[in-house]
Amino acid sequence: MKVRIHVSLKPGVLDPQGRAVHHALEGLGYKGVEDVRIGRLVEMDVADDTTDAALDEMCQKLLANMVIENYRIEKVA
Amino acid sequence: MKVRIHVSLKPGVLDPQGRAVHHALEGLGYKGVEDVRIGRLVEMDVADDTTDAALDEMCQKLLANMVIENYRIEKVA
Structure with a gap:
């Protein structure tokens, strides 16, 4: 899944x-x-069984700095 | 226009x-x-009469390094 x-x-x-x-x-x-x-764009290939909760967690733990940044998850395919 | x-x-x-x-x-x-x-996300507020050609030019001259990067323009509103 992209x-x-x-x-x-x-x-x-x-x-x-x-x-x-x-x-x-x-x-x-x-x-x-x-x-x-200016923001960041993170494109990931993840296993199809990756849950929304796991994606949220990745964003909050690593990909975004929640103090100053927002994130939005878009599933491509 | 965003x-x-x-x-x-x-x-x-x-x-x-x-x-x-x-x-x-x-x-x-x-x-x-x-x-x-990882890529970049550039969010711009531009005048409504900005042409697609002008946006393309901005990308090619400044926002993207055409040797190693691709860009995609998305009009939000």
Whole structure:
């Protein structure tokens, strides 16, 4: 089973990397960009019998820092 | 308009970060994980009149390294 996990900073948490990208896009002449936030994308191949609870646990224990980040699990196939 | 850009390593490109995460998950006792690859997630707020061509250009010029990475643009709202 393919699983895609989107990890993004919680709203309100400063994102210097996103700010740098925003600034760089403006420097390249793109005017319409209002906000940029950078997150992580974890693509995993897991056994078909992996439970949602196990996936949640992996995210909370390792893949996301729950103090400043949110995650979203998307099953692809 | 909200746009989500998924940047991931091309198949065949070594992913040491993904390998480290895979190893760590195994160390935590999760047996069913077969492969892990780590990518970037860029969430942008752009003006509604931003064209697809402009978004493509941003990806190719700045957001993705086309030599080793692929990107996918997803319009959220």
